[in-house]
Amino acid sequence: MSDVLEGRRRAWNEAMCAHHAWPEDAPWVRAAFDATPRHAFAPDRIWDWDGEAYVPVDRATTPDRWAELVYAGPRDATVTEITDGIPTSSLSCPSVVATMLDSLDAEPGHRILELGTGTGWNAALLAHRVGPHGRVTSVEASPDLARAAIRNLAQARRGVDVAIGNGTHGHPTTAPHDRVIATYAVEHVPWAWIEQLRPGGDLVFPLGRMGHFAATVADDHRSARGWMHGLAQFMSDRSTPIPAATVHSYTQVRNGRAPDHIRPVDRDITPLRTDANLMWALRMALPDVVYTTDTDQDGVNAWIHDGVASWAVVTTLPDGGARTEQGGPRHLFDAFETAWDAWIAHGSVSRWDHGITLTEHEQYVWEGDPDTGRRHHLPTPAPAPA
Structure with a gap:
């Protein structure tokens, strides 16, 4: 050596x-x-x-x-x-x-x-x-x-x-x-x-x-x-199409388009960068969506996309507030806020308190308790090639 x-x-x-x-x-x-x-x-x-x-x-x-x-x-x-x-x-x-x-x-x-x-x-x-x-x-x-x-x-x-x-x-x-x-x-x-x-x-x-x-x-x-x-992410099964959001970037999806919708954001968006439990919850709720964050002198900013046609950017403003601009058929930050609120309503469950149940006919991730916790059902796969 x-x-x-x-x-x-x-x-x-x-x-x-x-x-x-x-x-x-x-x-x-x-x-x-x-x-x-x-x-x-x-x-x-x-x-x-x-x-x-x-x-x-x-x-x-x-x-x-x-x-x-x-x-x-x-x-x-x-x-x-x-x-x-x-x-x-x-x-x-x-x-x-x-x-x-x-x-x-x-x-x-x-x-x-x-x-x-x-x-x-x-x-x-x-x-x-x-x-x-x-x-x-x-x-x-x-x-x-x-x-x-x-x-x-x-x-x-x-x-x-x-x-x-x-x-x-x-x-x-x-x-x-x-x-x-x-x-x-x-x-x-x-x-x-x-x-x-x-x-x-x-x-x-x-x-x-x-x-x-x-x-x-x-x-x-x-x-x-x-x-x-x-929490680490892995490459996908070769027999499964690569998720579009991991192939294309925010810049590619937005492609210079002006937003369809602009509105203020009534919450502190810092947890999008700092709270790993929230990151996990959003990933569970919207598995086809990717987001990245960064900070500037005003605070946290986030870029969200689905790899296909929808995108959103959330910006912290100099006065401490925030604003989102969204484009495409899905308003992705609206979806983020819905999933965020649902996670809070169900007790802000830690990522470490998630489990999984697998049967031949049903598979789901559960929060907190396998019998009473909120469930996220896994999609049924297409038949595997021989």
Whole structure:
């Protein structure tokens, strides 16, 4: 390992400590990271955002920059694949990887199914945990990524079975599994994942743009229930269209158009930037909408869009008040205020007090209590391709 790469890895490890990113109740996670270098699973070409587009960074020509991106920071992903200008695979940010592994509660000897192999790093970490008496099977939709992962895992001497296929179907030939983990976001949990878990087994998965959940399969195998464990956003299932709001920007959606509607705002908009629980509630209520915030000398400003045709901007004025301008078929800040008020009316529930219930015919996120809390039903998916 070069001195630069070793220095970057050491600084990255120290940053993980400074951010308290190592799970205290799962010391095996840090041990697995130490034994499984991230750079060994990074391709020779990775991608960097230059402010306008993703540009290639090659290890052979810019090794220092390559090492910097591989070991950027606890909350930074490393983009490893671009398709039509959009990231479609990455080495996930290490703090999220560590948190999800902690949520999975894997043990030596477990049989684990992973959906979304990528470059193989996460599967290698799991293989380190389950040891020689366990088994890790990983399913990857991209043949090119799967072949690269197989090479990486072989060089790292990690015994992982990599299968090329649609992760929606799981991997029935190795079921039942003790644990199932998905490394990409789904809008609806495939029932096959739960069918292929043993009763009492755990499933960890990212839900849309929300965060990741951990759910346990009931003894009767007819449902799974669990809690939200983390807030990070993930790339989507390859078989699902990429949400328009994550492809297009506010500027692209507005396209210079004048607003259709202008009005004052009768509330402090600062929580749009400072209250993570409100951010979660808005994301739950309006999953197809994206907003960003910034501050100037007057206060917080927000830009909202749906990636298609509707947009809104909310501006704090010099006198402390605020104003919104909205355009397109949907008045998005009106929708924000409706969702904001509903969240307050139901007790301003913390993001950490949200759970999920999964059955074969119904899936929903609930607030506070699985039986009496307000429910947000997940959309029914289209039939998965064979």
